[in-house]
Amino acid sequence: MNRRTLLKRAAMVPLAQVAPAYITATAAKAANGSATASIRRVRPGEPGWPSETDWATLKRQVGGRLIRVPSPVAACAGASDSAACRHVLMNLRNPFYIGDQPGATQSSGWVDAWMSVPSAYAVAAKDAADVAAAVNFARERSLRLVVKGGGHSYQGTSCAPDSLLIWTRPMNRITLHETFVPQGCSAEMMPQPAVEVGSGAIWLHVYEAVTTQAGRYVQGGGCTTVGVAGLIQSGGFGSFSKRYGTAAASLLEAEIVTADGAVRIANRCANPDLFWAIKGGGGGSFGVVTKLVLKTHELPEAFGAAKLAVEATSDEAFRKLIRHFVDFYRERLFNPHWGEQVRIRHDNTLAIAMVSQGLDLLPAGPISRPLLEWPAALWDTHAARSIWAPFLARIAASPRDYRLAAAPTIASMPARDFWNADFFRKHAPGAIVSDERPGASPNDFWWAGDGSQIGAFWNGFTSTWLPAALLKGDQVQRLANALFAASRHWGVELHLNKGLAGAPAAVVAAAKDTATNPAVLDAFALAIIAGFGPPAYPSIGRAPDLAIARARARAIAQAAAELRKVVPNAGSYVSESDFFEKDWQRAYWGTNYPRLQAVKAKYDPHGRFFVHHGVGSEAWSADGFAKLPAG
Numbered sequence: 266m267n268r269r270t271l272l273k274r275a276a277m278v279p280l281a282q283v284a285p286a287y288i289t290a291t292a293a294k295a296a297n298g299s300a301t302a303s304i305r306r307v308r309p310g311e312p313g314w315p316s317e318t319d320w321a322t323l324k325r326q327v328g329g330r331l332i333r334v335p336s337p338v339a340a341c342a343g344a345s346d347s348a349a350c351r352h353v354l355m356n357l358r359n360p361f362y363i364g365d366q367p368g369a370t371q372s373s374g375w376v377d378a379w380m381s382v383p384s385a386y387a388v389a390a391k392d393a394a395d396v397a398a399a400v401n402f403a404r405e406r407s408l409r410l411v412v413k414g415g416g417h418s419y420q421g422t423s424c425a426p427d428s429l430l431i432w433t434r435p436m437n438r439i440t441l442h443e444t445f446v447p448q449g450c451s452a453e454m455m456p457q458p459a460v461e462v463g464s465g466a467i468w469l470h471v472y473e474a475v476t477t478q479a480g481r482y483v484q485g486g487g488c489t490t491v492g493v494a495g496l497i498q499s500g501g502f503g504s505f506s507k508r509y510g511t512a513a514a515s516l517l518e519a520e521i522v523t524a525d526g527a528v529r530i531a532n533r534c535a536n537p538d539l540f541w542a543i544k545g546g547g548g549g550s551f552g553v554v555t556k557l558v559l560k561t562h563e564l565p566e567a568f569g570a571a572k573l574a575v576e577a578t579s580d581e582a583f584r585k586l587i588r589h590f591v592d593f594y595r596e597r598l599f600n601p602h603w604g605e606q607v608r609i610r611h612d613n614t615l616a617i618a619m620v621s622q623g624l625d626l627l628p629a630g631p632i633s634r635p636l637l638e639w640p641a642a643l644w645d646t647h648a649a650r651s652i653w654a655p656f657l658a659r660i661a662a663s664p665r666d667y668r669l670a671a672a673p674t675i676a677s678m679p680a681r682d683f684w685n686a687d688f689f690r691k692h693a694p695g696a697i698v699s700d701e702r703p704g705a706s707p708n709d710f711w712w713a714g715d716g717s718q719i720g721a722f723w724n725g726f727t728s729t730w731l732p733a734a735l736l737k738g739d740q741v742q743r744l745a746n747a748l749f750a751a752s753r754h755w756g757v758e759l760h761l762n763k764g765l766a767g768a769p770a771a772v773v774a775a776a777k778d779t780a781t782n783p784a785v786l787d788a789f790a791l792a793i794i795a796g797f798g799p800p801a802y803p804s805i806g807r808a809p810d811l812a813i814a815r816a817r818a819r820a821i822a823q824a825a826a827e828l829r830k831v832v833p834n835a836g837s838y839v840s841e842s843d844f845f846e847k848d849w850q851r852a853y854w855g856t857n858y859p860r861l862q863a864v865k866a867k868y869d870p871h872g873r874f875f876v877h878h879g880v881g882s883e884a885w886s887a888d889g890f891a892k893l894p895a896g
């Protein structure tokens with residue numbers, strides 16, 4: 266029976282039987298101990314949707330923290346030129362404001378995939394008890410559940426119309442521990458420094474507590490407003506992952522509410538299978554994480570940056586430049602010091618925006634101008650300069666083929682100030698944008714480079730882990746050719762911090778003990794090819810231009826196909842990947858998928874938690890409302 270027939274049949278059941286039709290399957294079988302999932306979840310207006318009295322009961326259980334979710338653009342309904350509407354639209358370009366709205370997400374949608382639509386109700390959960398009440402309520406009434414933290418899912422997995430949202434935003438307490446031992450592990454684990462984080466916290470606030478205040482390092486994500494729980498369950502990469510590994514690999518313990526409403530501790534000694542699964546098995550599939558404890562590391566003295574853009578004057582020169590950069594990367598940058606991005610652009614520009622850690626902070630020699638320029642207030646770094654000198658010299662030696670778009674910046678700074686807004690305001694104000702709403706924390710900022718993505722309507726997004734074997738022998742030219750060929754269709758970003766080849770052995774071993782696709786272990790980079798248009802809110806007349814979006818989607822797919830010629834059966838990073846990835850189980854998790862399925866079957870046998878292309882989602886309709894017939 267296909268999905269349409271199934272839904273039609275469900276709709277035809279006489280009302281008198283329905284109330285319990287979707288529940289009947291659950292209740293009857295639960296009674297004899299062999300419960301199966303209900304075949305259909307309920308939507309507002311359908312029989313079985315909770316009554317006002319039911320909602321009032323839930324509201325009491327969660328201390329009043331139940332919200333009927335408003336549209337984030339409600340102020341614009343019928344008044345799109347009003348001051349109130351303009352104010353809202355302006356704020357919807359501020360990721361902190363978006364994060365404060367239960368009904369908004371950081372992307373506004375994706376062409377032919379999803380549009381951001383608020384849930385019917387939300388529990389603004391303050392603790393695990395609130396979460397358990399919401400999970401129980403949804404389970405008993407066959408409601409579609411969805412979980413949202415920072416709201417950054419590109420694939421819209423924290424957004425589900427007609428659902429009950431568990432909004433973790435208020436659970437954002439951050440506590441540092443000097444000697445943390447996971448519960449029940451005292452016999453086998455030494456106490457270690459750690460940070461305990463409520464699952465609704467965003468990374469900037471964790472960095473502020475751990476690095477700016479306490480002078481230590483914790484591995485999180487790059488974008489300041491990404492949610493902690495979402496990133497950990499993605500696997501999670503930050504600028505310095507080539508040295509510290511994935512964020513998931515730093516997880517020591519989590520508190521998680523599972524589908525049965527139980528509040529569980531997951532660590533190496535308690536529920537170790539669940540612990541492993543939430544380290545990269547994807548958010549929203551195994552339960553609701555309410556707390557996380559992450560190990561912290563010693564902070565290096567300096568973080569640095571190398572920023573430059575080289576324009577080639579012909580296709581041939583650009584092809585050679587790509588090859589030259591790949592060789593240079595392998596020889597000088599393929600190590601734990603260097604991460605972040607290189608963009609191979611359609612317009613024959615190679616734009617480098619890389620970061621470093623652990624190189625020297627103070628000048629150890631004369632500064633060789635004019636090739637190397639940097640803001641005077643930042644520190645010179647001799648080590649980084651000498652690393653880049655041969656690459657820059659080669660560019661300078663071929664003025665007919667190449668020119669620098671601007672003077673390069675090669676500089677370093679005290680690592681402790683890397684997430685300190687005051688430092689940037691003083692020394693590099695163009696690097697950050699502050700949350701300027703009245704009452705906002707003065708340290709709340711986002712990187713200027715992330716700004717264009719806020720509220721984006723995605724046209725396409727693909728990612729491909731590039732094995733380090735492509736850096737060897739005659740594979741190098743194949744790789745360079747593929748990068749050039751891809752860039753004829755759409756620009757390619759190499760995220761060099763999102764592959765662990767070249768990382769310390771302990772970092773690779775720790776990532777191996779997570780659910781992330783093992784392809785990450787041998788990859789030197791994650792190649793991302795993506796494009797987006799302006800925020801789209803069709804309900805207020807701001808519809809996306811579908812013709813443009815689809816044309817871009819085709820170009821992005823063609824570019825990705827060029828890369829995948831040299832990486833057949835490529836792995837892809839679950840949270841930065843194609844909504845339409847066909848072979849997603851293998852692409853996201855590789856050989857780990859069967860083990861993830863077993864964990865899902867144990868802790869959520871009836872599929873109460875569903876996300877698009879999440880573990881176990883193949884048993885459900887695309888919207889997660891109807892269970893598909895087995896087989």
Ligand SMILES: Cc1cc2nc3c(=O)[nH]c(=O)nc-3n(C[C@H](O)[C@H](O)[C@H](O)COP(=O)(O)OP(=O)(O)OC[C@H]3O[C@@H](n4cnc5c(N)ncnc54)[C@H](O)[C@@H]3O)c2cc1C
Nearest residue numbers: 414415416417418422423487488492494495502548549554
């Ligand atoms: C602008 C931008 C920048 C990004 N930068 C990076 C980066 O530097 N490195 C990187 O690795 N990734 C990055 N990502 C991807 C990002 O890490 C993932 O999308 C991540 O899942 C987002 O988490 P969130 O809480 O912000 O998002 P949400 O959309 O709230 O959640 C993402 C998924 O996790 C689930 N989830 C959230 N909280 C919980 C919880 N407490 N319990 C159970 N499930 C939960 C949601 O249901 C959803 O399925 C970026 C994304 C964007 C949009």
